[in-house]
Amino acid sequence: MNTISNLRKQLDKKEISSVELTKKYLENISSKSDLGAFNTVCEDEAIRAAQLADEMIASGNSASLTGIPLAIKDNICTKDIKTTCSSKMLGDYKPPYNATVIEKLVKQGFVPLGKTSMDEFAMGGSSQTSAFAKPKNPFNTECVPGGSSGGSATAVAAGLCVAALGSDTGGSIRQPAAFCGITGIKPTYGTVSRFGLVAFGSSLDQIGPMANSAEDCAIILNAISGHDAHDHTSRNHNIDFTSLLGKSISGLKIGIPKEFFGDGIDEEIKTAVFNAAKFYEQNGAELIEVSMPSLKYAVSAYYLLACAEASSNLSRYDGVKYGYRTDSPESYDQLIKKSRSEGFGDEVKRRILLGTYALSSGYYDAYYKKALAVRQKCRSEHDEIFAKCDIMLTPTTPTVAYKCGENIDDPVKMYLADICTVTANIAGIPAISVPCGLNKSGMPIGFSLSAKRFDDAKLIQFADLFEKENPHPVANI
């Protein structure tokens, strides 16, 4: 299994060139195209970037990601490279600019391998709502890779890239990371600029890395984080995400919230997560029980807030300025309605309708305002928890990856499956998913660590310690 830190050494020692490395990954992508990880593979751009990277390395000007081949979720704008959001609505869209994260990576000399498939507009937890490639789980290709960043998770787990960018609005980095046996972090809200990330739920969205190790996640976060004048919610905290790697956790406290271990969580997952807790205890951490009573309202609050924001954000798709446009509309109103109805898939339409419902006069107080109240309560409960402990440990998902096609006709069941991840987005705190073994069927299990806002480096520290003694599972493909 390749990691960025290993490849960095090989590149800097000239044991391998970036062009050679890039060609190897492009071959992997081609030979495993049936995994459906990518919507677009940008071979020419990748080779050009690798050549430039080799020049940077030769001149002694390499940065941590110079020459490193990465995959990019297909909702992050890449100049002149298709950014489809896995939607017919944006099927031919080529952004005229780069997202800020891409600009930062370009400055480092990274190699963009392509755009990974996802749930349409990041709405889903299986990646099966994609209008284009439908990614499969490398541990069992009959199963979903999770979502919405399922293509990125598949690509990393199958060795089609060394790491990838995903985005997380309610668990879309952590849940597929858990399903595919890799590490994924949703940074504190405001850590990474959202400029150029196609908006879903703006108060919840964050871009983050998905990789083969927590250390690799830290390296990518160091490259992409920081204040951006184009995103007023981004902050400049000058965090070195690698700063706590290798430091002892002795004396630190881990909170175990009892509400996250209810009847809906698979017994095998509970056991694996408790074993992870015991590992930390054996390494000097103290386990304490904490409580989050508002959890029972979290899924409802999350979907009301996210869909309300989505209904507003997606109103820009009108068939006029960019995106899909219906044939021969008879009126301006029909142009908009038909373009949207033909361009959006079922799940996107459902969420727009729900968001519109929640924001409608007569419903606003009962739903949207109530969801805001739950959000405030969730934040204050997290503040109370992190006043008592340094880290909170929970399962990432209630189940392991399920079969493709399963659950797709039951939106409520799909929504409830987000119970373990949505609170981090609601509260704006950082959370990381780390693999902790396989179940009896050979499917990966993940546990999550969360911390107070801007304590992301501590998550990396804890995750790295676990990974050093519990290597990631490897897909047999």
Place this chain on the structure above:
Amino acid sequence: MCCKTHAKMVEYRIDFLQGSDIYMISKDQLDLLCELSKLYLSDEELAEYGKEMTDIIKLMDTIGDSDFEYNPIDTSNAVPFSSLREDKTETFENMQGIVNNGPRTIENQFVVPKIVD
């Protein structure tokens, strides 16, 4: 939202709550939501979405059991004005890139169906 639409939504809300034993979002309600969302749904889709939306709203209704009050002056995630960039116009250099994405354009203008006869 116009007064007529507002009144209609309030009326539907009352119908919805009073009919909670049946708990079904009506076709009229869904029609109105489609109008507000600028979406067309066929009769078949309306029936399917109606059932799914009813189940989803049942789940969302559980939030009504919470007794938390929203505090509008909570500024835990406030952004200081000093962090905002200066409000000045800037020339976007890749105008052609924008125009190229237009589904129909003539002379750098987006074309839409005739609005005024």
